[in-house]
Amino acid sequence: MSKPIKVVLIEDDLEWLHSIQTIIKAENDIELVGYGSTEEDTLRLAKDIDEVDIFLVDINLTGAKLDGIHAAYELQKLQSKNDKKWKVVMLTCLGDKDVIIKAFTAGAVNYILKKDVHNIANIIRSTYAGNFTAIEAMLEDYRDLKYEQQLTNLTQSERIVFDMMEKGYSRQSIQKQLSKSNNTIKNQIQSIFKKLSVKNIKDAIEKAKSGGLEK
Secondary structure: OOOOEEEEEEOOOHHHHHHHHHHHHOOOOEEEEEEEOOHHHHHHHHHHOOOOOEEEEEOOOOOOOOHHHHHHHHHHHHHHHHOOOOEEEEEEOOOOHHHHHHHHHOOOOEEEEHHHHHHHHHHHHHHHHOOOHHHHHHHHHHHHHHHHHHOOOOOHHHHHHHHHHHOOOOHHHHHHHHOOOHHHHHHHHHHHHHHHOOOOHHHHHHHHHOOOOOO
16 A cells, blocks of 8 residues: 555634544545644644645635735745645635635645535545646746746846845845946845835845735
């Protein structure tokens, strides 16, 4: 018998948590290896559990704040940093197209409406098997589009400076490589911050990478 699909469940509603746990535990090929109810739980479990195949994350973990979407984005960053292979499936009562698109932008590859929770085992299996490669490719293109949309108002010179900042160049290094004065680079950086509505380099890069996702 092949190894079971390892799942972490993040759900703040106890009734739904117990219902989904019951469904998963009834399946011989799926194993619930952890569960929690907050974004903090999500990141802790991602770091503490060595092997996870699927994260099931509720879109709303605190009221109606859509913080499950931000949790999905943080999982995407951890995945890239630590070379993990997990996939994120969003749980939602909402059929709102814009909300679902935000979840995909944040790194989710699938979703399930809670009214269809009886089908969750099949959703886990199909997601794990990767039976939607074309969709994943489309989502990757969409995330690239959202990234570029955040930077569309930058001038060509500002975009060059931004790209160098994203690669980790210091202001002094940028100034030297581009043969520009300190004031010119300083003004360009401040213009970038203003156009992106941020206050520092870290937030500028984060906003672009997240496609403008706000916590």
